[in-house]
Amino acid sequence: MTTTGKDVEELWAGGHPVYLGAHVLPMLARWMEFEAPPEQCYVLGDSTTLRQCLPELLTYVPHLQHAEPIEVAPGEPSKSIEVCTAIWGHLSDREAERGALVVNLGGGVVSDLGGFIAGTYKRGIRHVNVPTSLMGMVDASIGGKTGIDAAGIKNLVGLFRDPLGVYVHVPFLRTLGKRELLNGVAEMIKHGLVRSADHYHAVREAPLHDIGVLAPLIHDSVAIKCAVVNDDPHEQSARKLLNFGHTIGHAMEAHSWEGQQRGLLHGEAVAIGMICEAWLSWRQGLLDRGSFDQIEAHLIGLFKGYAFNNDDHHRMLELMRNDKKNAEGGFRFTLLRGIGDAVVNVPLNAAQVGEALDHYRLLVRHHAAHHDPEA
Ligand SMILES: NC(=O)c1ccc[n+]([C@@H]2O[C@H](COP(=O)([O-])OP(=O)(O)OC[C@H]3O[C@@H](n4cnc5c(N)ncnc54)[C@H](O)[C@@H]3O)[C@@H](O)[C@H]2O)c1
Ligand SMILES: [Zn+2]
Known part of the structure; x- marks a missing residue:
């Protein structure tokens, strides 16, 4: 275990770091300023996470204010090939290149889907995970497993694809339902x-x-x-x-x-x-x-x-x-x-x-x- 400075702790999960602590989003902001031009950034979320969590993300990462959000419907059905095709097409229309960055802002559905899209679009673009559900924070966003459902079988198609980093900002849980x-x-x-x-x-x-x-x-x-x-x-x-x-x-x-x-x-x-x-x-x-x-x-x-x-x-x-x-x-x-x-x-x-x-x-x-x- 290493620490990267005050209030951020870095853990390692196979091929990627996981950041925890009060200052993970300012840290993401600093990194993005140097490494990810705003016109090449895409925030993927479901309609709930974009409503509940994107405003807070933008206050910490103002750099993303001009990034275009990509919205999917909440829930497992969004982990489908149809949704992937629509997003691949969208990225292509916007001329997203190999240097593009996808920020997955959501629960496990968003990180599984967004990681899969990032791993496959033009043979791979970069992504980071910003989990917003508890399932996402402790499990789904970590470890590089990505994928979608197909032929009626959960997670049938997917790949191991490490995010550049996972940024765990616990206060996002404030709006998460009890169930x-x-x-x-x-x-x-x-x-x-x-x-x-x-x-x-x-x-x-x-x-x-x-x-x-x-x-x-x-x-x-x-x-x-x-x-x-x-x-x-x-x-x-x-x-x-x-x-x-x-x-x-x-x-x-x-x-x-x-x-x-x-x-x-x-x-x-x-x-x-x-x-x-x-x-x-x-x-x-x-x-x-x-x-x-x-x-x-x-x-x-x-x-x-x-x-x-x-x-x-x-x-x-x-x-x-x-x-x-x-x-x-x-x-x-x-x-x-x-x-x-x-x-x-x-x-x-x-x-x-x-x-x-x-x-x-x-x-x-x-x-x-x-x-x-x-x-
Ligand atoms: N890749 C892995 O290693 C791994 C591990 C575990 C689970 N998973 C996958 O993760 C998915 C389940 O993840 P999940 O439980 O996070 O589901 P989810 O992404 O559907 O999120 C659950 C619900 O909570 C809402 N939500 C998320 N964050 C919120 C917030 N901060 N405030 C209010 N609402 C919020 C979402 O809109 C959604 O309706 C499954 O598809 C599963 O296969 C993957
Ligand atoms: Zn599980």
């Missing part, structure tokens, strides 16, 4: 569970609505993500630690968008995945019962339950088989050996996964019966 905030908290909990018991307990005990309290925890979560990416920038092995909760979580997420119920946010689905996969960790004899009980009580209390039937298991397993991370055949899980300690590539079969789904289904029923006054 979106919790969505990012799920990934912070994951970081603690796979890498640091101290971080896990700190997040667990924090009043999450208080951004002042959250700021140092965001810092620690970013540091964990950076450390894991540094160990394994291209996801050959160690980076799979970050898949904890995601094998079952991705299937839950996809399943929720197929059915009649409200769709789950990514972090909400990962929270369910973490309950199931912590349970599998216990069943495999890797995680002690006390730790499992603690994790389960925490997550079921924090996130709304997702109800499904025994009949849905088949479809969920099918969705898991389609998940690119399990392409080798059977299921390979990242499981816990303890709070703060995980192991990758544990092979499990469909029957074992089915038991975990059973466990969660009954847990939700039990929890609803005891905690929902209308049940």
Whole structure:
């Protein structure tokens, strides 16, 4: 870890720096003055992040006042080839050249999309990430994974493309809704569970609505993500630690968008995945019962339950088989050996996964019966 001066801390994530602290935006402003002519700068955001966060960005980075914003609709559907085609065309109309710079101002949708566009337009132009959602700050904007959805599959097409830098300005979170905030908290909990018991307990005990309290925890979560990416920038092995909760979580997420119920946010689905996969960790004899009980009580209390039937298991397993991370055949899980300690590539079969789904289904029923006054 190095510091670049007062109030800015620099961490490294594989091939790019991540800046944290009170003065990250003035630092971005100084860099841009020398390195990025205003007529070659593009700010990409969704309509919400451009409304909520662009005015504040411009007060710190006046240089961007003449940069033309590129606006997409909020939400996952913007990670599409149609949106890319429109933006590639737009950049071409404006005669954007190899020296152009895209500033991704938004959540994970914007950094995934904008990183992909920057990595592909004219074989690559420069980009920086200025995350505005908690999910973006602690996870999506860091590590160089970019991409879009295609053929009905999330993140099917994409590339590793490092941003020049990630600038984490925590005050942007002031306007983020509570559900979106919790969505990012799920990934912070994951970081603690796979890498640091101290971080896990700190997040667990924090009043999450208080951004002042959250700021140092965001810092620690970013540091964990950076450390894991540094160990394994291209996801050959160690980076799979970050898949904890995601094998079952991705299937839950996809399943929720197929059915009649409200769709789950990514972090909400990962929270369910973490309950199931912590349970599998216990069943495999890797995680002690006390730790499992603690994790389960925490997550079921924090996130709304997702109800499904025994009949849905088949479809969920099918969705898991389609998940690119399990392409080798059977299921390979990242499981816990303890709070703060995980192991990758544990092979499990469909029957074992089915038991975990059973466990969660009954847990939700039990929890609803005891905690929902209308049940
Ligand atoms: N590349 C990676 O390593 C990685 C990791 C995790 C997630 N992701 C991707 O990230 C995406 C999810 O990210 P997300 O949860 O940030 O979603 P998102 O980008 O859709 O943002 C969530 C919502 O919050 C709004 N928002 C963002 N910042 C705001 C602010 N400051 N104030 C008010 N509203 C604000 C957005 O407009 C949007 O409606 C998914 O597409 C996922 O695949 C990528
Ligand atoms: Zn995730």
